[in-house]
Amino acid sequence: xxxxxxxxxxxxxxxxxxxxxxxxxxLSAIFLAIFLSYLIIFPHKYFFFSFLTPTSPKNTIDEPxxxxxxxxxxxxxxxxxxxxxTAKIILNLPETSKDDPINISLGKSYAxxxxxxxxxxxxxxxxxxxxxxxxxxxxxxxxxxFSSLExxxxxxxxxxxxxxxxxxxxxYNKKGDDILKNxxxxxxxxxxxxxxxxxxxxxxxxxxxxxxxxxxxxxxxxALKKDITFLNNYPASENLAGFSDGTxxxxxxxxYIISQNKIYPIDNPLTFESNxxxxxxxxPIGSDELSLxxxxxxxxxxxxxxxGTVYKTIENSTYxxxxxxxKHLLPSEKIARSWLGKNPILVSEKSLSTKVSCNIQKQFSWxxxxxxxxxxxxxSEFAGFDYQFxxxxxxxxxxxxxxxxxxxNINLQNFKDFIKTIIERIRLNYV
Amino acid sequence: MFKLKLHQSSIIIIYKxxxxxxxxxxxxxxxxxxAEGLIPGIVSTHISFSRIIILSSLDIFAIxxxxxxxxxNIPSQKINKKTTVFLAVLGIIxxxxxxxxxxxxxxxxxxxxxxISGYLIYKNILD
Numbered sequence: 001x002x003x004x005x006x007x008x009x010x011x012x013x014x015x016x017x018x019x020x021x022x023x024x025x026x027l028s029a030i031f032l033a034i035f036l037s038y039l040i041i042f043p044h045k046y047f048f049f050s051f052l053t054p055t056s057p058k059n060t061i062d063e064p065x066x067x068x069x070x071x072x073x074x075x076x077x078x079x080x081x082x083x084x085x086t087a088k089i090i091l092n093l094p095e096t097s098k099d100d101p102i103n104i105s106l107g108k109s110y111a112x113x114x115x116x117x118x119x120x121x122x123x124x125x126x127x128x129x130x131x132x133x134x135x136x137x138x139x140x141x142x143x144x145x146f147s148s149l150e151x152x153x154x155x156x157x158x159x160x161x162x163x164x165x166x167x168x169x170x171x172y173n174k175k176g177d178d179i180l181k182n183x184x185x186x187x188x189x190x191x192x193x194x195x196x197x198x199x200x201x202x203x204x205x206x207x208x209x210x211x212x213x214x215x216x217x218x219x220x221x222x223a224l225k226k227d228i229t230f231l232n233n234y235p236a237s238e239n240l241a242g243f244s245d246g247t248x249x250x251x252x253x254x255x256y257i258i259s260q261n262k263i264y265p266i267d268n269p270l271t272f273e274s275n276x277x278x279x280x281x282x283x284p285i286g287s288d289e290l291s292l293x294x295x296x297x298x299x300x301x302x303x304x305x306x307x308g309t310v311y312k313t314i315e316n317s318t319y320x321x322x323x324x325x326x327k328h329l330l331p332s333e334k335i336a337r338s339w340l341g342k343n344p345i346l347v348s349e350k351s352l353s354t355k356v357s358c359n360i361q362k363q364f365s366w367x368x369x370x371x372x373x374x375x376x377x378x379x380s381e382f383a384g385f386d387y388q389f390x391x392x393x394x395x396x397x398x399x400x401x402x403x404x405x406x407x408x409n410i411n412l413q414n415f416k417d418f419i420k421t422i423i424e425r426i427r428l429n430y431v
Numbered sequence: 432m433f434k435l436k437l438h439q440s441s442i443i444i445i446y447k448x449x450x451x452x453x454x455x456x457x458x459x460x461x462x463x464x465x466a467e468g469l470i471p472g473i474v475s476t477h478i479s480f481s482r483i484i485i486l487s488s489l490d491i492f493a494i495x496x497x498x499x500x501x502x503x504n505i506p507s508q509k510i511n512k513k514t515t516v517f518l519a520v521l522g523i524i525x526x527x528x529x530x531x532x533x534x535x536x537x538x539x540x541x542x543x544x545x546x547i548s549g550y551l552i553y554k555n556i557l558d
């Protein structure tokens with residue numbers, strides 16, 4: 001055993017005592033190191049909310065809210081990146097509370113994928129469609145039929161530009177007026193003039209900020225090729241058209257997500273990859289393209305996927321579009337293609353119906369703490385990291401505090417997961 | 432009044448154990464720095480750096496108090512060159528690691544500035 005203070009001599013009896021205590025000290029340090037390693041390899045994750053101090057910075061759960069008037073259904077969610085084995089929920093109830101049975105259920109996916117389902121959405125504006133002998137154009141969400149083939153050619157289109165779709169694909173866009181000869185170009189008509197792309201908006205030509213901005217929305221063959229004199233027929237809009245909602249862009253070392261004329265800087269690579277994004281979908285842009293947008297708050301692990309995000313389910317390739325706090329079914333592959341500027345986010349349809357639940361039990365007969373434990377292993381195959389809790393009771397729910405303790409069990413699989421996570425984090429840090 | 436009576440040998444044992452404890456703290460601290468350099472947050476999410484530093488400082492203070500109390504006087508030792516070089520190289524690697532996402536030339540420039548500053552501080556204040 002080493003001695004850092006050899007110069008200080010001790011009598012043999014005292015030295016022997018020192019050696020024993022030294023061994024004890026080093027053994028304690030080794031045990032402490034083992035315990036710390038255990039905490040690192042099989043970690044716990046704690047979440048807390050106090051209804052008594054709802055604005056306290058110690059609260060790590062966003063304020064839970066009641067989902068009905070009777071106040072007997074409480075909802076809250078947490079974001080957990082790692083896959084944990086169990087979640088123990090401890091509710092501290094007021095002393096006056098009755099012993100009503102309280103049930104807690106839990107589901108997991110991406111926050112936006114767990115939104116309520118809205119009406120199905122049809123083709124995107126600007127789409128050119130063909131069904132049997134009829135040709136259609138989508139403008140302002142409406143399906144507008146070219147009244148004849150002559151009008152189609154008169155406006156400058158060729159039949160090749162139109163994609164063949166089924167009858168059933170056309171029922172999701174409202175029927176609009178037919179496009180007649182005396183009509184001018186409808187909204188969302190696309191033009192390519194002198195190597196620039198334009199979109200018709202209220203009889204003004206709105207120029208796309210760049211080719212890649214146009215291509216994030218449409219394909220090149222959707223645009224009508226016109227010469228420069230065409231610009232004399234329509235006034236140019238003061239505003240520029242930008243990227244499609246949900247587009248990922250990068251400038252210097254920062255990566256952003258664009259949605260609703262705002263640009264959200266993504267806080268780190270872990271957030272990027274955890275949200276199911278792909279690096280090959282990131283478009284490098286210049287400062288002129290970046291300046292088109294108002295920079296908004298950081299997109300972090302708590303941020304739901306924004307408007308314009310397209311999900312694809314792994315089980316049956318069903319597509320959903322996120323828009324205004326709802327997810328909307330994109331009823332066919334062709335409709336989905338009109339909205340897809342990049343790879344969709346893969347999700348599991350099963351994650352919508354898979355729930356685990358438990359009924360809370362009193363921790364100790366003398367306390368007001370109630371707890372129950374739920375397995376989280378059933379969620380491990382699902383993409384996403386938003387865990388949504390629903391607390392339901394027959395009567396009004398009154399809670400002082402909510403504690404959640406997520407833990408990983410000690411087993412080989414969790415150890416392998418830990419090693420994988422470490423390798424992944426090193427890769428994200430250095431590659 | 433309660434008076435604590437300790438034999439000189441007991442005080443020396445305490446002193447020696449405190450020095451051992453300091454070694455343990457510094458060893459943990461060095462390992463933590465290395466682990467954090469490689470994977471940020473791996474240790475600091477469980478134990479904060481400030482706790483390790485406070486515990487080490489308290490231990491140094493206790494060594495100073497006990498040493499003064501029992502009039503322990505250890506003659507100052509020559510700095511081990513091998514240890515110094517090892518620690519300097521380790522320090523440079525850790526600093527460079529923290530600058531790895533910067534432009535390579537900027538990272539090297541900052542590293543040289545830090546090395547020069549460190550050397551001047553060592554020469555003028557500590558030496």
